[in-house]
Amino acid sequence: MKLIVIDPGHGGADPGAMFKNYQEKNFNFAIARMIRDRLVSKYDVEVIMTRETDKNVDLKSRTDLANVIKADFFLSIHHNAAGGSGFESYIFNGSIPSETVQLQANIHDKLASTVLQKYSIRNRGKKRADFHVLRETKMSALLLEVLFIDNEADLKLMTNPTFLMEMATGIADATATALNLPVAPVPTEGLFKVIVGSFSKMENAEEQLKILIQKGFNAFIATATITNSTVYRVQAGAFKEKENAEALAVSLNKAGFETFILYEGSVPDPPEEPPEPDKGYKIEGKTVLTTEQMDSYVRSINPNAPLLGALYASYSQRYGIRGDVAFAQAIHETNFFRFTGDVRPEQNNFAGIGATGGGTRGATFSSPATGVLAHIQHLYAYSSTASLPKGDEKADPRFGLVKRGSATTWQALNGKWAVPGTNYGQLVLTQYKKMVQNSLISLNMEREKLQNTLNTIDI
Known part of the structure; x- marks a missing residue:
């Protein structure tokens, strides 16, 4: 199984680029977690993050982590600034294996033909630079500058939850293709999914997703069909263990979100002794009242x-x-x-x-x-x-x-x-x-009325 390190740039006291009330570190973290979740849920791969919270991690610690655990690929997520627009990718400008060049080309070109084309995003090209995380990593490393935080058109996309999902999904799938990651086997056991709202309108789900991302939670929108109607569920996580789902639900509740846990799948129960029959009025049966x-x-x-x-x-x-x-x-x-x-x-x-x-x-x-x-x-x-x-x-x-x-x-x-x-x-x-x-009272009144009517009929 291959091991990928995902590096959300900046963090903690280091906000990265800033514009208005927005900080680059938050966008980096949100997309990085979405990429991680997409990879581990769909592909047979292990993913480690250089930071799991909003904390400051120096550049050396980031590359040392990847080198010590002998990662197969290092992916650093950033956003740009200083008066431009669009998407660009970087690899080290020194001596690197041809595999790294090919990985950059495959991932960049796949994004260019899908997400960039769909949203009319400027393709700034495949570039090379002497960045620490590209120079000091002992495996193939790629740094993505997703968009420009100080460009109004780019910022509008960056605050669009649907775009964030599509960009993160695109990066994850392109990375999986470039690294020839196998699709994960279908789990035989069920998952406890943490749902933060179920909506009949997509725009309402997108608004909820936007608020979640702004508060530092990762989530995406899943659709389901119930009674011939499409519902849009905002899902914040999926776990094999119920306790982990409940822990996330508690965190979301403390942040002001209402949640419920949806279980999907079936786990066979171990054989048990036949229980004593329940006493009382059966739940199953015919409806009597009209x-x-x-x-x-x-x-x-x-x-x-x-x-x-x-x-x-x-x-x-x-x-x-x-x-x-x-x-x-x-x-x-x-x-x-x-x-x-x-x-x-x-x-x-x-x-x-x-x-x-x-x-x-x-x-x-x-x-x-x-x-x-x-x-x-x-x-x-x-x-x-x-x-x-x-x-x-x-x-x-x-x-x-x-x-x-x-x-x-x-x-x-x-x-x-x-x-x-x-x-x-x-x-x-x-x-x-x-x-x-x-x-019964109504029926008796009706019966009495009918009886009185019957008594007055003179034939």
Whole structure:
């Protein structure tokens, strides 16, 4: 396996080039981390960074690190200044192997024909210079000057998160091609992905990504299709170990970002002794109340409540879940859709998914339909061990975090859906009982009305 050292130029007390309120070191660090993440996620390669935080590392320490660990390639990321525009690359202007010249040509030309061409960026050419990191490294070394921080047109691109992603991806892929890096094998185990927002509009995801980068977090935008709609997820990391994902989520939360962890993949559970059957009212079963009865009940308490009965009836039928009890659970979680807790109405999160208290708002869904589907899928994760219905995408971001089949009754959700929640299931069923009683009263009134009508018919 080849070893690459990526060197984000400057850092700490050394800001590099400056313009307005922007500092070169931050752009170098952001792109360097994106390149690192792209390489290690797609290719079979090891990557070491000369700095992992905003600290000052002298030039000798950077090259000494690469030499001691016997890296195969050294890539230094910088941004330019002093009245120009465009992209250029550098190798040492002294004696170097032909391999280094070829690596520069391959990487530079690939970027020129893709990212530079797409964004109409000036190609300043392949150059040579007596820079320390190029002279003192014992392996092939390349320094990239991505753009000019003091050029307004270049700066506009540098603050565009989509461009940053494409440039970093382009550099990583061009480097992988030049070094003949093999594609990484598909992991057999799942990943815990840290999501910092899920949006129905690309521009909203890009704005979130921009803020993340400005605060020193690396991220990118991934797309998914849920209920025939495209959602744009801002992903800040992916880990094999849940603890690492949780640690990043804590850092993001402290920085003011709301996050949730999405598990993708499947890890076979070790064989276990068959558990004792859950006691109580089954989560799986037929929906008894009609759409009109569900909506009528919630509107009798909150006249402005959304009409979601049809969505709960439809999705619950597909998953074999008692949709009217799920509707009662949504009423319990949202206080009759008045959202008086941490979750906000615009999140379309009717089940409190990911809202763990202390101001954590939990997951956000692009539409009411996706929010209801995620709720039903979360119940399905608890009540069943079967796969999702054929053709259905995973809408519930915490589906993979649930131990499948661990709660087949509403009472068994105690301490699982809500913590401590020692009587959580009973509270949901109490609300459901009120819904049924309300429907019975309405039916009795209707029956009495019909009976009176029947008694007045004179034939």
